[in-house]
Amino acid sequence: MHERLDDYILDIFQNAVEAGSSRVEVELDDSDEHIRVLVKDNGPGMDAGLVRKVLDPFYTDGVKHPNRKVGLGLPFLEQAARQTGGTFRLDSQPGRGTEVEWSFPKNHWDAPPLGDIPRLWLSVLNYPGQHEVVIRRRGAGIDYEVRRSELREALGSMEDVGALALMEEYLRSQEEKE
Amino acid sequence: MAKMTLEELRKLRESSKQELERRDNSGKDIHVIVGMGTSGIASGAKYTLEAFVTLLQEFNITNAIVRQTGSMGLDHAEPTVEIRMPGMPDTIYGRVTPEVAREIVMQHILGKRLVDGHVYDRPSKDIMG
Ligand SMILES: Nc1ncnc2c1ncn2[C@@H]1O[C@H](COP(=O)(O)OP(=O)(O)O)[C@@H](O)[C@H]1O
Numbered sequence: 247m248h249e250r251l252d253d254y255i256l257d258i259f260q261n262a263v264e265a266g267s268s269r270v271e272v273e274l275d276d277s278d279e280h281i282r283v284l285v286k287d288n289g290p291g292m293d294a295g296l297v298r299k300v301l302d303p304f305y306t307d308g309v310k311h312p313n314r315k316v317g318l319g320l321p322f323l324e325q326a327a328r329q330t331g332g333t334f335r336l337d338s339q340p341g342r343g344t345e346v347e348w349s350f351p352k353n354h355w356d357a358p359p360l361g362d363i364p365r366l367w368l369s370v371l372n373y374p375g376q377h378e379v380v381i382r383r384r385g386a387g388i389d390y391e392v393r394r395s396e397l398r399e400a401l402g403s404m405e406d407v408g409a410l411a412l413m414e415e416y417l418r419s420q421e422e423k424e
Numbered sequence: 425m426a427k428m429t430l431e432e433l434r435k436l437r438e439s440s441k442q443e444l445e446r447r448d449n450s451g452k453d454i455h456v457i458v459g460m461g462t463s464g465i466a467s468g469a470k471y472t473l474e475a476f477v478t479l480l481q482e483f484n485i486t487n488a489i490v491r492q493t494g495s496m497g498l499d500h501a502e503p504t505v506e507i508r509m510p511g512m513p514d515t516i517y518g519r520v521t522p523e524v525a526r527e528i529v530m531q532h533i534l535g536k537r538l539v540d541g542h543v544y545d546r547p548s549k550d551i552m553g
Contacts, residue, residue, distance in 0.1 A: 411481040
């Protein structure tokens with residue numbers, strides 16, 4: 247696996263928004279020897295049959311990825327998590343929403359790199375739409391929560407360059423260790 | 425650097441907006457649209473998005489917005505970026521690394537000249553299907 251953890255998070259987050267969720271929560275915790283991620287949405291959810299399909303690496307709807315080669319998406323994430331001795335869980339209820347939670351042991355030689363967190367949040371928060379995003383982040387000496395609605399209110403825009411530059415500065419300052 | 429509070433963020437934004445209003449700001453003219461479909465993400469579109477925010481700010485190009493869209497149908501040329509602005513044709517660039525983003529800002533946006541070697545045509549529907 248040569249994918250990056252931040253790219254998996256962005257991909258799973260986008261699935262949640264594209265499914266039509268009005269609220270998506272993203273938790274990222276690397277305060278112990280595991281990196282744990284939870285992406286939880288209040289979208290349409292999936293029934294058991296669809297869950298089986300979306301976890302099957304050979305399934306494609308044939309429309310969005312006619313010849314997809316990239317190793318992102320749920321099946322690849324599950325495989326990567328299990329191969330490194332981590333965990334993977336997908337719970338979905340039609341009409342209620344979906345939770346995807348996974349973890350990687352930090353010190354496994356094949357665990358994907360976490361990447362730059364403020365840059366990840368910038369892409370997550372700039373993703374277009376009226377949905378709410380709640381980010382909860384914990385790490386050694388790091389503990390903060392960010393809401394898209396609060397940033398939008400403070401900045402007046404999530405797309406204007408000046409607003410985005412300030413938002414990134416804000417996000418970087420949250421990652422400072424206590 | 426101490427942790428910034430939401431209140432500080434709001435104040436910083438207010439003062440930079442007032443600064444902009446003193447200059448003659450002709451609306452949000454420049455649109456930078458980054459392709460963030462699955463293959464865009466896998467090719468590092470996050471870096472491209474951040475690079476545009478940083479560069480536009482660095483060159484004081486304040487009348488710009490940066491936003492994301494899904495796949496532009498050019499999976500072999502990710503990361504892809506479309507630039508829309510007055511005085512230039514709508515242009516799709518491919519293989520836009522942060523270094524290429526710098527060329528696009530300096531040459532396309534500031535210099536109003538296309539960046540050779542990175543211009544792509546929008547794929548027609550029948551090729552995509
Ligand atoms: N959070 C979610 N809520 C509802 N449906 C989902 C969710 N995540 C994935 N799906 C369904 O699974 C399909 C494929 O998922 P996946 O292969 O991971 O995403 P994609 O190929 O669209 O990036 C989606 O098109 C959607 O129907």
